[in-house]
Amino acid sequence: AQSVTQLDSHVSVSEGTPVLLRCNYSSSYSPSLFWYVQHPNKGLQLLLKYTSAATLVKGINGFEAEFKKSETSFHLTKPSAHMSDAAEYFCALWGGSFKTIFGAGTRLFVKA
Amino acid sequence: SAVISQKPSRDICQRGTSLTIQCQVDSQVTMMFWYRQQPGQSLTLIATANQGSEATYESGFVIDKFPISRPNLTFSTLTVSNMSPEDSSIYLCSVAEGRNEQYFGPGTRLTVT
Numbered sequence: 001a002q003s004v005t006q007l008d009s010h011v012s013v014s015e016g017t018p019v020l021l022r023c024n025y026s027s028s029y030s031p032s033l034f035w036y037v038q039h040p041n042k043g044l045q046l047l048l049k050y051t052s053a054a055t056l057v058k059g060i061n062g063f064e065a066e067f068k069k070s071e072t073s074f075h076l077t078k079p080s081a082h083m084s085d086a087a088e089y090f091c092a093l094w095g096g097s098f099k100t101i102f103g104a105g106t107r108l109f110v111k112a
Numbered sequence: 113s114a115v116i117s118q119k120p121s122r123d124i125c126q127r128g129t130s131l132t133i134q135c136q137v138d139s140q141v142t143m144m145f146w147y148r149q150q151p152g153q154s155l156t157l158i159a160t161a162n163q164g165s166e167a168t169y170e171s172g173f174v175i176d177k178f179p180i181s182r183p184n185l186t187f188s189t190l191t192v193s194n195m196s197p198e199d200s201s202i203y204l205c206s207v208a209e210g211r212n213e214q215y216f217g218p219g220t221r222l223t224v225t
Contacts, residue, residue, distance in 0.1 A: 022133055034214070043204065043218040044155075083186045090154060099145075100206075 002027045004093050006103035019078040021106045023065075023091035026072060032094040033074045035065055038105075039087045047089075050074060054068045061085070086110045114139050114207050116217035119202070124223045131219045132191045135205030138183035142208075149202040149219070158203075161188050168169055195224045 007022040012074040026029060046057025055067040065076045074091060091103040115138040125131050126144040135144065146158040159167040159180055167180040181189045194197050 013221075017167040035218075041221075046215075094214065099157055099160070104154045 002029075002101055002105035003033075004091050004101050006089075006091050006106045008076055008106050009104065010107045010109065012109040012111065013081045013085055016080050019076070019085065019108065019109065021076040021089050021091075023074045023076065023103060024072050025074060025091075025093050033065075033067060034092040034100070035059065035074075035076050036090045036092060036093070037061070037087050038090065040079045043086060044090070047076070081108075081110045083110050083112065113213070114209065114215045116205055116207060117217055118203075118205055118217040118220050118222060121218065122221040122223075123161060124225060127196050129195055129225055131195065132189050132194045133203055134206055135188045135217055137207050141195045144182060145206040145223060146180060146188070146190045146202040146206065147206060147216075149204060151200065154188075156203065158190070161191045168174070168224070173184045175195075191205075191223065197224045 003026045005024045007104040010067050013019055017069050033050040037047050047063050048057045050057050050067045056063045065074055065077050089106045093101045117136045119134045144161045147155045148158050149151045149155050157170050158173045158178055159169045161167045161180045161182040162184050163185050177193050200223050202221050204219045204220040208214045
């Protein structure tokens with residue numbers, strides 16, 4: 001069975017401090033993994049993706065994620081949070097079934 | 113990357129009625145998907161719609177409630193039938209270009225009163 005677990009439903013950081021959003025996955029296949037962001041009343045925007053190339057993936061807006069097969073993790077990080085980063089973040093997996101499976105989401109709050 | 117538009121962007125409907133949501137893509141794509149995002153929740157796949165074949169529905173979703181059309185490689189519709197307040201959600205169209213590229217429309221925000 002394939003699944004995605006986002007370990008935190010809410011994360012709160014201060015502006016200028018690092019961001020860590022955690023994601024674990026389970027897949028029988030070699031997965032493709034994604035992070036999406038959804039701002040209030042907006043659609044989903046792809047932040048970055050891992051597709052079996054480099055394990056450290058850089059995305060838009062300064063975000064990056066590292067694929068760790070031994071830990072079945074794909075955590076999203078950013079060195080310095082900005083107020084505009086406040087949004088809902090979804091980790092997702094594309095496995096062997098041609099479907100994308102989404103995690104439950106992590107809401108990021110950024111305090112001034 | 114594919115550009116996807118949806119109509120309507122939002123609607124308020126009365127219970128018992130039906131709403132058809134349109135999804136238009138700017139390029140030909142084989143695989144299209146319809147997702148539902150209930151308030152405060154993640155995305156749940158409703159069905160996969162491939163041109164020339166019947167839509168494949170996920171567990172918990174049935175064709176009578178969510179009929180889907182896929183007349184060509186750039187267009188699809190999802191109908192939410194006999195609506196109840198529990199159907200209040202964002203409905204998103206998505207297309208895939210293989211396993212590595214998936215794009216989402218802006219969504220249709222439905223409120224059922």
